[in-house]
Amino acid sequence: MPTRPLGGAGQRRVPRVAPWSKQVQGKANDVSLTGSEDVFVALHEDGLNDLLSRFFTTRARYLNYGSSAFVASTTAAATRIDVISFPGIPGGIHWFVRLEIPRVDVHPQSMGLPPELDPLGVQRVSLVTKVSLCVDCGERERQPDNPRDDKPDDRTHDHPDRPAGKLDPVCFEIEVFIIARAERTTLNGKPAVRLIVERIELVDFEPDPFESVLECILLKIIRAAIAQAVLPLDAISAGTFTLTPNVGPNAQDDQLQLAGALTV
């Protein structure tokens, strides 16, 4: 079965393109940055990556999620989530999800993408990350449905930070390519920007039906995680000028660009 990217970018609203859409920093031209607006602010993808790196480093809990066997309580480092409950499994199935800090590329495309996502669409952002998914199999030796009677030492993909006790995580890691758009939102009542994940793609993952299921799960997880990184405009502008945005965020010229009225 052919792989079908999830999400559907064509259903999304494409932000209005500002008159300064061709303006790139450092390039001489005759078009102003602000256009008909008072203020223009652009965050280059390098700066966006720095900002996201700082965000996810400081608040790693938006990358690390685990049920109580993995994460005793929510801290800045990790978020505790519910176990997967299932009848007949006392305490449920403990699991852990870890995302690497995503690397961002803002249109036009400069980062390689799998064929399903290539080329990067206008007004779009691509991200790449790695996802580790772990499940606790600490009780399986005693279960009748374990005919292979695996021993812990037989497994090669165990969670590297295996907690003490009976926890016996089995993990796998996969690279995920993501297509997102930038969206205006608010943080504490002030204008902000976040990335909304539209599609993801797993590479060389078989069988295809399993890939589709996994993509479905990871799309939901990654979309939720990435959306937590809400960047106030003060962060995007480094506190230079305060604006009430009227245009953007536009993902173009390797930048997230906004324009609006000056607030003094």
Next chain:
Amino acid sequence: MDITAAIDEPAADRLLDAVVGSLPVQTASGTGSLGPFSASYSASAALTNGNVDLIAPSTVRIAGFRVDWTVGFSFSLDISSIIPDFCFPQVCVNIPCVGRVCTPAPCINWPTRTITVPTIGDFLNVTADFGLSAARVGPDWEIDVTIQGVPNLQFGAASALILAAIAAAATPILLAIPFLGPFLAIGVAALLATIGIAGVTGLLGPIITPFVSGLSFNVYKQPANFEAIPAAGVNDPAVFISIDDVQAQIQSTDEDELVVTVDVS
């Protein structure tokens, strides 16, 4: 550069309106020369932004920049310096059986009085060029708009006003001095002639010019360790980024803009 921010000329005008409007009234006091006299003064100045003209690559011209100033001063006047001292003539009479009798010959030595000129205010409209500078100052990155050179301030109308005020302040003081009444007009005229427009300008210039000559407006100040996202609870600590470099310049395309670029990590 990681971040590019720009404002157009009207926005820069409004930004400087706010910056200049937030400045407190400046004050100064000291002594200065009022013609041949030494005057003690106290002065203040309030600033109002004018019309901003952004000129590439790094000039912010402000036309009609208004300086509302006040100054009050006092000076010690040795009246003898403007009206000569004199002695009444001695009269002698030969009186029979008494002999020669002479009247005293008193001399008038004019006293010294303090002339206090009440606070007088006026305003100046200044057009000046300001330069842009971005620099790391201690823990902060700052962008300042700093006046270039010392503008030529014209005090013509104010000088005449102050001369009139000096005359008004001196008159009652001179009137109270015995024997000076007949010489009042001469005395006041001599005082004003001694000071002159040049003397008033010579006092006002050094007082008011420093309010303008050192002008610098801060339009950007952020810590190098910049709080990008505020804390939102114990599990969401504040997110900081490092501001590694800040540059500011004027770019001229189809409009003039103040462009700030920032490197972060």
